[in-house]
Amino acid sequence: MSISFNNRVAIVTGAGGGLGRSHALGLAARGVKLVVNDLGQDGKPSESALAVVEEIKNLGGEAFANGANVADWDQVKAMVDETMQRWGHVDILVNNAGILRDKSFVKMSLDDFRLVMDVHVMGTVNCTKAVWDIMREQQYGRIAMTSSSSGLYGNFGQSNYGAAKMAVVGLMNTLHLEGQKYGIHVNTLSPTARTEMTENIIAKEVLELMTVESVSAALLYLVCDEAPSRLILCAGAGGYASTRIYETEGIYLPVDQQTPEHIAEEIDRIVDADNQALFQMGSEQTIKFVNKAAEALGVKI
Template sequence: MTIRFDGQVAIVTGAGNGLGRCHALALAARGAKVVINDLGGARDGSGASSDAALAVVAEIEAAGGEAMANGANVAKFDEVQAMVEQVMAKWGRIDILVNNAGILRDKSFGKMPIEDFDLVVDVHLMGAANCTKAVWDIMKAQNYGRIVMTSSSSGIYGNFGQTNYGAAKMAVVGFMNTLCIEGEKYGIKTNCLAPTAATRMTEDIIPDQRVLDLMTPESVTAGLVALVAEDGPNRSILCAGAGGYARTVVYETDGIYLTPEEQTPENVLANWDKIDDATNQQELKAGWMQTNKFVAKAAKSLGIELG
């Protein structure tokens, strides 16, 4: 099996450098027409320049591919809409959206200005929402679409000094979960990529060059290409880096039932070991599944037969 994207159009945000650039080059090499979206700012989001995006376009064109540069700020919906309109006017469709654009403003929460929290959430979460909203109806009309959110271990598991980044990166997981439900009948698949790679976003965090040499952007991009393939998964969090690939899953324990008389905070704590017991835990794929589970437990305890 060879994954190809001939005739497809992909938008990659933050594609002027690092992972975004690598994603764009790989998609173009496999036949996609690629929009290189990049505001061209610094790692903290300051400044703007089209140089990086134009350089990636030139690289793709030199290899015989098709690409266009766009400097829309993903945090501004009107700019994103204008970008999508430009793409539709030129190529007539959008099959793939890779929400990769991001910035860092790391600092412990107590010392972090609330403006830095707002800005990071705006770029990572609202940037993904803006771009997805702008292409959603197009993909629905096509009955086909592949969308990837860029999450992070900092959001899934936490990381000191990254409350803003972590909050945004976990938020896109929740965004993905509902998009999968709403997009299923339209042939739209949405996934998350949780990467770790040697880029300008991580160069100060990992000083050991031997480690950085293992964390190639290409190793992450292999996972990205798999996620946006026609036969790719849906509603998955793929973790990728240094040649390692794993899926993160949120499980819910089977839990317990307390009668109305027993439903006190003291009893919740007293039964914590049973609540925390991982035996029979399961992956719930929609909110109603949790509701059904709890109602079924209550009904069984009370001898009520549900239809």
Template sequence: MSEIKFDNRVAIITGAGGGLGRSHALALAARGVKVVVNDLGGSVDGSGSSATMAENIVAEIEAAGGEAIANGANVTKMDDVQAMVAQAIDKWGKVDILINNAGILRDKSFSKMEMSDFRLVVDVHLIGSANCTKAVWNHMKENGYGRIVMTTSSSGMYGNFGQTNYGAAKAGLSGMMRTLCLEGAKYNIRVNTLSPTARSRMTENLMPEEILEKLTVESVSAGLVYLCCDDAPNRMILCAGAGGYSETKVFETQGINLAEGDQTAENVAANIDKIRDTAGQEEFTNGGQQGAKFLTRVQKGEFT
């Protein structure tokens, strides 16, 4: 296996003041990447701010012989984000890699959740990632190169009690990735998503210590490094945790087609086993394929 190398690359990593973001920053810097360490310096629920966290990581990187600068932009504020991108370009001339890692938690069951907490979590995870991606997108198009990594979660793909806000935001990031990878492909912009399971401020109170010891952030960052290298894939959801690596894909069953006069709720119910049958299921890579599947059957006169 040849070594993964980064030739004069510049990366912005949001939420890099601790946990996974810190690990990502150190891992990329160790391979020669120049890093903008972004962190607002707030608590897990998003309250407060401090530049110290980002500055500490910069000091670590510099002590190891790497290059980094600190940035305290709030990813929910587009002016802050644009200034962060400008800072990177002023310093190093470009931005090659964006790691959208910043996030917060405000967990409660949906019945008890205030909509302000729902909105804030979506703003940080989803809108914050959109802001950062938008701020580098045209720059990457002009340069003919870009590697962007979103951060999703098992909560966004499978659900988790008490995390409707977090799950909605994380699911949105996967959907955003699936469209951006299509729009960026001809410009050599590859967009992927990381789904981590790791010990962090967000998880350390949720699991027993003997499990947390296995969930190292470094094992997740190994996957992150691959997703933003020159030979990175496009449109992948890479799951990583405790040394385990897998891919999440969305498949669609073959399903059925009902003739015009048979399109009733009762016939959907009568055929639900056929609709849910996984035999012959497919992975689609753009939204038009679903409609094409059904319409092709109509054209061929294929009805259940």
């Protein structure tokens, strides 16, 4: 199988370095035209974004740099407008831009919590909203969110980052449903790569395996023509896995037993993983509970 992109146009946010740069270079190597977004000053792209554009051009690709702050709607809209004026379509959006403000929750200021949420959540919302109608009209789109194990599972000192990274998964779940009939596929990358944080806690020999390129391979899969939708793909050090959210079968309690005491007595049955299900819509949970109640009460619905 050969992964193809067929002359697509992509916007990659936070692409001046690290994973974003790797994503952009990987896409460009396969013929994708790139908007290399990285926060600059006074609306101008960063020097690192300009350097990535030069790398792409030296490889024979097409790209331009953009310095929009993803948390600013007007700047994001201007970036997308410039892309449309230049190339006439936007096919791929990689929501990669992000920041860290790590502290334990007790020491974290609300300003730092809000800033991380603004960049990761509203930055993702702004960029996705700016391309959504374009993708609907052209009946094609590939959007990648960037989550993290800190959001999926938690990480000490990252309450703001973890909350933001779980929020984009919820956004993916709904946009997957809303984009289906328009050919828009929405997925999430959960990466782990060599960073300043991991350099102090992971052996050097292992760090050498945690390349950004190994993660970008997963990203390219998530945004290619053949991509699925609503997949959380985890990647790092050459390892690839998927995180999926299941709901246990659960139980029904009669009205006179719907108390915290009875829930405590039945908690083992409630969390029993046998017959757990992978739901596609939130309404499936409601239907399950209503059917259990109707069956217990002998009510036909």
